[in-house]
Amino acid sequence: MMQHIDVSRVLRQTVACDLYSNLVTRPTGAAVRAHIEALLREAPLRGGRALAVIDFSHVRMIDFSCADEVIAKLVLPYCEAPAADAADAYFVFRGVSDEHWDAIEAVLERHELALVLEEGGEVRVAGVLAEDERLVWGAVARLGSGDAAEVVRVLASQAERADGGIAPPSTAEVARLLERLHRRRVLMRLDDGYYVAVGAGALGDG
Amino acid sequence: MTTVINVPPSLDDATFEQVFEQLAPLPPDARLLIDARHARWASPYALTALLTLAQTRTERPGLAVPDAEETAGYWARTGFFKLADDLFELHGHVPRVRGGESSVLLEITPITRSEDVHDVVGRIQQKAQQILAHELNIDAKATVGFAMTLSEVCQNIVEHAGRGGFVAVQSYKWTKRLGRRVVQIAVCDAGIGFRRSLESLPGFVRDDRWDDASALEAALIRGTSRFRDRGRGQGLAGARRYVGRWDGKLSIRSGTARISIVPSWDEDVPMAEKLAPFPGAQVQVTIPERVTEQQRVATR
Numbered sequence: 345m346m347q348h349i350d351v352s353r354v355l356r357q358t359v360a361c362d363l364y365s366n367l368v369t370r371p372t373g374a375a376v377r378a379h380i381e382a383l384l385r386e387a388p389l390r391g392g393r394a395l396a397v398i399d400f401s402h403v404r405m406i407d408f409s410c411a412d413e414v415i416a417k418l419v420l421p422y423c424e425a426p427a428a429d430a431a432d433a434y435f436v437f438r439g440v441s442d443e444h445w446d447a448i449e450a451v452l453e454r455h456e457l458a459l460v461l462e463e464g465g466e467v468r469v470a471g472v473l474a475e476d477e478r479l480v481w482g483a484v485a486r487l488g489s490g491d492a493a494e495v496v497r498v499l500a501s502q503a504e505r506a507d508g509g510i511a512p513p514s515t516a517e518v519a520r521l522l523e524r525l526h527r528r529r530v531l532m533r534l535d536d537g538y539y540v541a542v543g544a545g546a547l548g549d550g
Numbered sequence: 551m552t553t554v555i556n557v558p559p560s561l562d563d564a565t566f567e568q569v570f571e572q573l574a575p576l577p578p579d580a581r582l583l584i585d586a587r588h589a590r591w592a593s594p595y596a597l598t599a600l601l602t603l604a605q606t607r608t609e610r611p612g613l614a615v616p617d618a619e620e621t622a623g624y625w626a627r628t629g630f631f632k633l634a635d636d637l638f639e640l641h642g643h644v645p646r647v648r649g650g651e652s653s654v655l656l657e658i659t660p661i662t663r664s665e666d667v668h669d670v671v672g673r674i675q676q677k678a679q680q681i682l683a684h685e686l687n688i689d690a691k692a693t694v695g696f697a698m699t700l701s702e703v704c705q706n707i708v709e710h711a712g713r714g715g716f717v718a719v720q721s722y723k724w725t726k727r728l729g730r731r732v733v734q735i736a737v738c739d740a741g742i743g744f745r746r747s748l749e750s751l752p753g754f755v756r757d758d759r760w761d762d763a764s765a766l767e768a769a770l771i772r773g774t775s776r777f778r779d780r781g782r783g784q785g786l787a788g789a790r791r792y793v794g795r796w797d798g799k800l801s802i803r804s805g806t807a808r809i810s811i812v813p814s815w816d817e818d819v820p821m822a823e824k825l826a827p828f829p830g831a832q833v834q835v836t837i838p839e840r841v842t843e844q845q846r847v848a849t850r
Contacts, residue, residue, distance in 0.1 A: 359668070368671050368701040369664040370709065404675070405694050407701040408788040412781035443694040450784055450791075 346395045347387045351414065352402035354379045367406040373413025380418060384433055393532065394431040395542070397462070401439030411447040416455045422529055423457070434529055436543035438462045458530050460542045467543040469530050476513060477528075480521045484531060485541035492519035495539075552612070557586040560726070561596035563801065563834050567825060573603065574826035582611035587642065589616045594718035594736035595834045597630050597658060601716050602738040604637035606829055613638035619645065628718060629657035655681060655719040655733065662714035667704045670717055671697050678733075681721050685731050687840040688796060695792040696733075696837070702785030703737045703833045710776065711741025711830060724838075728815055731839040740830040744769050744804040751776045762805030763823045770802060770809050789835065798837040804830065813838075 352365055358375045367373065380398070387394045398418075400406070406414070415437070422433050440448060440461055449471070452459065458471035469481045483498040484490055490498070492515045499512035513521070522539050525531040532540045555572045558565040569584075576582070584600065592600075604611055613634060616622045623645045625631060631644050655677045659670055679693040700719065707715040721733040745765035748754065751774075768774035770790060775782035786802075793800040793811055801810035801818070808822040815838065 366668065366671050366675075366697070366701075368698075369667045369705055371664045372668070405671075405697055407671075407698045407705075408784040409702065409705060412784060416781055443691065446695060446791075447698060447788065450788055451781065454781060454784055 346397055347383065348397045348399060349380055349383055350399045350402065351376065351380075352400075354383075355403070365402065365404040367403050367410040367414060369407070370409040370413055373410035374417075376410075377413050377418050380414070384431065387431070389431055391535065392432050394433045395436065395532075396433065397436045397438050397543075399438045400441070400444055403439070403444065406444050406447050408447045408450055411444075411451045412454070415448055415459070416451045416457060419457055419459065419529060420455060423527060434460075434532055434542045436460045436462050436467065458525075458528050460530050462543055467541065469541075476517075477521055477525055480513075480518060481525055481530060481541060484522070484525075484539050485544045488544070489534065489538045489540045491538050492516075492522055495522065552581040552583050555582055555584045557584060557589050557600075559588050559590045561586075561589055561591065562593040563595045563803075563832075566596050566599050569599075569603070570826040570828050573828070578606060579608040581609055582607065583641075584611055584613045584638070587614045587617045590618055590621050592621075592625065593834075594628070594658070594720045594734050595738070595832065597625065597628055598716040598718050598736045598738040599832055601630070601633055601637060601658065602740045602830060602832070603828075604634070605713070605740045611638055613640055615640060615642040615644055617642070627657075628654050628720070629659070633658055633660065633716070653721050655721060656717065658716055658718040660714055661704050661707045661717050661737070661739075664705075664708055667701055667708065670704060671701050674700060674719060678719075681733055682837075685721060685839065686733060686837065687842050688837070692796060692837075695795070699789040699792045699835055700735055702789050703735065703835065705785060706831065706833070707737065707739045707741065710744075710747040711739040713739065713741045713830075715739025715741065715830065724836075728838055730841070733837050735833075735835040737833040738830070739832075740828075743830050744802070747776050748774060752778065761807070761823075763807035763809070763821055766802055766804055766807055766809040767821070770800075770811075793835060793837070796837050797840075798835060800836075801834050803828070803832040 354376050355367060358379050359372060384396055419435060437459055452471035456472045458469055458473045460467050461470050480495055483495045487494055487498060495518050496512055496515050503512050526533045530542050532542050553576055555569060558568055626645045626647045656670055656674050675697055678696050679690055682688040682692050683690045704717050715738055717737045719735050724732045745762045748765050770786050773783035773787045790800055790811055797813050799813050799816055801808055806825050806827050810818045810820055812818050812820055
């Protein structure tokens with residue numbers, strides 16, 4: 345089940361003031377993140393997984409310190425070494441405007457993070473990604489769900505159409521990239537060994 | 551005995567050095583009279599630095615207010631005297647504030663807690679958009695970056711200075727140096743400064759070349775912070791990017807050095823060393839009016 349978290353609402357609850365629609369200062373960011381983490385702990389899981397939509401639509405601005413606290417520090421623990429009792433959590437960021445992006449992009453670069461953005465019902469991956477990671481993520485998103493062999497077929501067909509003469513990566517290489525993108529929280533790994541692009545479909549039946 | 555510190559008639563970041571130089575040989579408890587009677591103009595940097603100066607004294611200094619009614623009136627409208635009243639013994643006529651000052655985007659505001667940063671960012675946004683777009687020909691989208699820069703430089707006080715400081719934002723026509731309108735953010739504190747802040751980094755090892763200049767370089771150019779956390783040190787880097795994008799100038803003075811990101815229209819040096827010592831950090835961000843194609847053609 346997808347959990348929707350309105351960051352502006354969390355901000356107002358956290359700082360207990362209706363006047364604040366700006367995500368600024370590190371202590372505010374840390375408090376907002378703690379609140380989001382608490383909501384995530386209460387989130388219903390499906391197949392041990394949780395998908396949260398972090399909605400910035402009503403946030404007027406975010407500064408670098410807050411972006412570091414609210415985005416980087418929220419996502420990083422799940423990418424690095426999640427706690428044994430932590431849910432297998434994934435994030436989709438909604439309502440991220442150009443005005444928010446400067447700060448968010450800077451922290452993604454600093455921590456070499458990638459994330460999934462939702463715009464007008466479409467999802468895309470953004471942040472620090474190698475070209476082959478982008479290609480593999482795009483192939484999985486087009487497939488809906490797929491394993492390494494299916495992704496290789498999509499990439500081979502793309503290469504053929506482009507007639508660029510570039511050989512698609514091997515199945516072993518794609519398997520490695522799929523796993524890497526899963527660790528980076530932009531692909532969800534299902535129990536049957538298939539992968540789903542985060543936000544591109546349902547949570548997966550596991 | 552009271553030592554008189556003479557304030558130059560035109561007071562900005564460059565001429566304020568004369569004030570710091572007069573102050574440097576004096577002990578913190580020396581009796582001072584800051585003589586601003588002949589002051590005719592002061593930048594937001596100068597006004598916030600004057601308040602900061604008073605914070606460094608153990609003996610409350612005197613301040614002779616500007617003789618010129620227009621100047622004193624302007625200082626009053628920036629909120630200077632309201633704060634100076636607690637820090638100085640004021641001498642001379644302090645005018646009453648009548649109406650707001652349109653060029654003052656943010657009157658001088660004390661910064662001590664995170665909540666103060668929320669407050670100044672909230673207050674600045676609408677007015678900044680109006681000034682940036684209508685007076686400086688800068689894309690309205692730049693307002694967000696401006697508020698972010700303001701937020702980050704103010705947070706430096708809360709996170710690193712160890713004591714409160716002051717912020718002011720103002721727009722004016724900078725005839726002497728640029729001949730164009732500018733908007734200027736000034737953030738001054740008399741706290742521990744960049745060098746001492748970075749020295750508190752766990753495991754910090756001082757080398758022979760370590761001084762105020764290298765501390766400023768580490769913070770502004772390399773994004774070094776006193777915290778081990780990898781996410782730290784992005785605020786000033788972001789401010790630097792913003793200033794670069796809009797052909798602005800960023801300078802930070804701390805201790806005996808001043809580092810500047812110098813745009814093509816300015817003749818400042820990237821690093822000034824061996825300045826008169828002064829505690830804390832004094833930051834100035836200047837964003838100039840953009841010259842439109844129409845203006846460019848008209849001046850040909």
